Amino acid sequence: MEQVINIALPKGRLGERAYEVFENIGYGCPALRENSRRLIFESRENKVRYFWVKPSDVAVYVERGAADVGVVGKDILLEKGFDVYELLDLGMGRCRMCVAGVKGKRPNPELTLRVATKFPNVAREFYRKKSREIDIIKLHGSIEIAPILGMSDVIVDIVETGTTLKENDLEVLEEIFPISARLIANRVSYKFKNEQIQAMCRKMEASL
Amino acid sequence: MRQEELLLKKEEQVVFELRRLFEQYGYRRFEMSKFEEYDFYAENRSFLDSENILTFTGLDGKLLALKPDVTLSIVKNSRGSLDAADRVYYNENVYRARKEDKEYREIMQAGLEYIGPVDTYAVLEVLLLAKRCLEMIDGSYLMDLSHMGLVAGLLEETGLVGGKKKRLLKAIREKNVHELHEICESEGVSEEAGERLAALASIYGPFKETLPAVKALCRSERTRAAYAELSELSRCLEACGELSRVSLDFSVVNDMDYYNGITFQGFIEGIPNGVLSGGRYDSLVHKLGKRGGAVGFAVYVHLLERFWTQEKDYDTDVLLLYGKNADPAAVARAVKKLTKNGERVMACRENTGDMRFKRLLSMEGGEE
Known part of the structure; x- marks a missing residue:
């Protein structure tokens, strides 16, 4: 008997685009299209159940088996390190993890580098490889202000188009790694719902 | 239902069954001390799942550790060699840091190790025992x-x-x-x-x-x-x-x-992590200065806890209410009589309303 596949989608534009892909390959759930505040949607016909969750929580739901598969940005996987299967690069939500600083200004290499970021682990790892001593300032948003106010020398953040940087008079100094959305799966679900998850993967890969 | 089945949680029952199985196949129980010297784990850090080890200073000033693992100690103390096999099983608590919140927790493990001349039969025996263990936990x-x-x-x-x-x-x-x-x-x-x-x-x-x-x-x-x-x-x-x-x-x-x-892993439908993990680890045996090979596995008993947890429907079978004139000895005799039938009994002065019970008895003054 085919079981229902539970899919965790990140709230927001990426999740909506990912859902379109699921819909196009036969995993549609019409109720999800209706404007509603509900967070769980199920299609008995297509044997899928979708949850809308905070983007940074998708991998938590998948790792703990509440969701069998999920769509999540590579930035979040690299920052937190989850024990899940990473089955596909969906190629959507493309952006870059970058080091940026105030235009025309270069940090003094003799001083400990002050780094403002939402991604302390990524920043730590990057500068450890460069043997550079850093002082991490963990922020939760509006990172761009930190170097302008002189609180930090640089920021480590996601850059999509670069417009926000430009408007705040910042520029990219170095690229750390490219980012895109990934299809992840729970390690145990992958085994018990193997045929269904593999079929989903194949269809998805063909549609990309 | 037997009394012990009533009192033991399902995962505790499974542990007893596993131990019986291991004994049947000639494995002897390995009882280990609560602590090991910290250096022992520090030297074999990459064998351990987690970097974090709970340590404290012993009375003689030596740095001791609460064991994060059992296999290392078994191999260190094993009498297995290239000529003779040593079959050992264990059922122990280990102390590891949880990745999510960086807190230490106590987890129960049961498992076995075959240390000695490992041939295909030995690997097959261990694999089959691992399969039996999984089967005992759940058919799926x-x-x-x-x-x-x-x-x-x-x-x-x-x-x-x-x-x-x-x-x-x-x-x-x-x-x-x-x-x-x-x-x-x-x-x-x-x-x-x-x-x-x-x-x-x-x-x-x-x-x-x-x-x-x-x-x-x-x-x-x-x-x-x-x-x-x-x-x-x-x-x-x-x-x-x-x-x-x-x-x-x-x-x-x-x-x-x-x-x-x-290497192998076992999974139960409905538990989001592997519940059994094992493999062949000759290299560890050699690192600890012994000759021979080894193969074994561990069952992560703590993961089973939630698998069988059911809502408890009743706090007690019988709520026995006694009035203020009741003879304490009569109440004690009544409780004893009821427990003889295998029922759980709670004797109280009044029904506070927050107790869930199957039946209510009350005794005023004399006998029920």
């Missing part, structure tokens, strides 16, 4: 097999070492095919070797049926030897009628410094 289980010799052999062919090799191994663990391709491309590994690694990571399927796909990947002596071992195990499992529920999956990888042969 799956077991995945892998071979570290095969994984290590294919990684060797890429020529990458150190951190780069570790990245490849991590990608295999995640079944991350695109990452494998990316690493191979950026590190100048031949496309053909990259393809074979990607194929290895993608493999998942019934043991016997999937073997031909594995064979196609084996070009070196090392990988061919590993394939031959898998193939022989498949034949033996089939001959024992035990091939069902066993799959090949090379994302089951363990530290290559310690594990060298078959």
Whole structure:
């Protein structure tokens, strides 16, 4: 008997685009299209159940088996390190993890580098490889202000188009790694719902 | 229902059954002390799952640790050698840091180790016992097999070492095919070797049926030897009628410094993590200065806790209310009488309303 596949989608534009892909390959759930505040949607016909969750929580739901598969940005996987299967690069939500600083200004290499970021682990790892001593300032948003106010020398953040940087008079100094959305799966679900998850993967890969 | 079944939680019952099974196969119980010297774990840090170890200073000033693992201590104390096998099982609490909140927790493990001249029979015996354990937990289980010799052999062919090799191994663990391709491309590994690694990571399927796909990947002596071992195990499992529920999956990888042969993991439907994990670890035995090989596994009993937890419907079977004139001795006699029937009884002065019970009895003054 085919079981229902539970899919965790990140709230927001990426999740909506990912859902379109699921819909196009036969995993549609019409109720999800209706404007509603509900967070769980199920299609008995297509044997899928979708949850809308905070983007940074998708991998938590998948790792703990509440969701069998999920769509999540590579930035979040690299920052937190989850024990899940990473089955596909969906190629959507493309952006870059970058080091940026105030235009025309270069940090003094003799001083400990002050780094403002939402991604302390990524920043730590990057500068450890460069043997550079850093002082991490963990922020939760509006990172761009930190170097302008002189609180930090640089920021480590996601850059999509670069417009926000430009408007705040910042520029990219170095690229750390490219980012895109990934299809992840729970390690145990992958085994018990193997045929269904593999079929989903194949269809998805063909549609990309 | 027997009294002990009533009192023991399901996971405790399973542990007793596992111990009985291990005894039947000639394994002896290994009782270990609560603490080991910290240095012992520090020297073998990469064998342990977690970097964090709970330590404290002993009365003689030595740094001691609450054990994060049992296998290391068993191997250190084992009398197994190239000539004679030592079969040991354990049922112990270990102390590890939880990744999510960085808090220590006590977890219960049960498992066994076969230390000595490991031949195909020994590996088969341990695999079959692992299967039995899973079956005892729940009928809907799956077991995945892998071979570290095969994984290590294919990684060797890429020529990458150190951190780069570790990245490849991590990608295999995640079944991350695109990452494998990316690493191979950026590190100048031949496309053909990259393809074979990607194929290895993608493999998942019934043991016997999937073997031909594995064979196609084996070009070196090392990988061919590993394939031959898998193939022989498949034949033996089939001959024992035990091939069902066993799959090949090379994302089951363990530290290559310690594990060298078959590795395996067990899963129960409804539990989001593997509940059993084991493998062949001759390299650890050699590192601890012993001769011989070893194979064993552990069952993560703490993961089973939630699997059987059911809502408790009643706090007690009988709520016995006694009035203020009741003779205490009469109440005690009534309670004793009721418990003799196997019922749980709670004697109270009044019904506060927050107690859930099957039946209510009350006694005023004299007997009920």
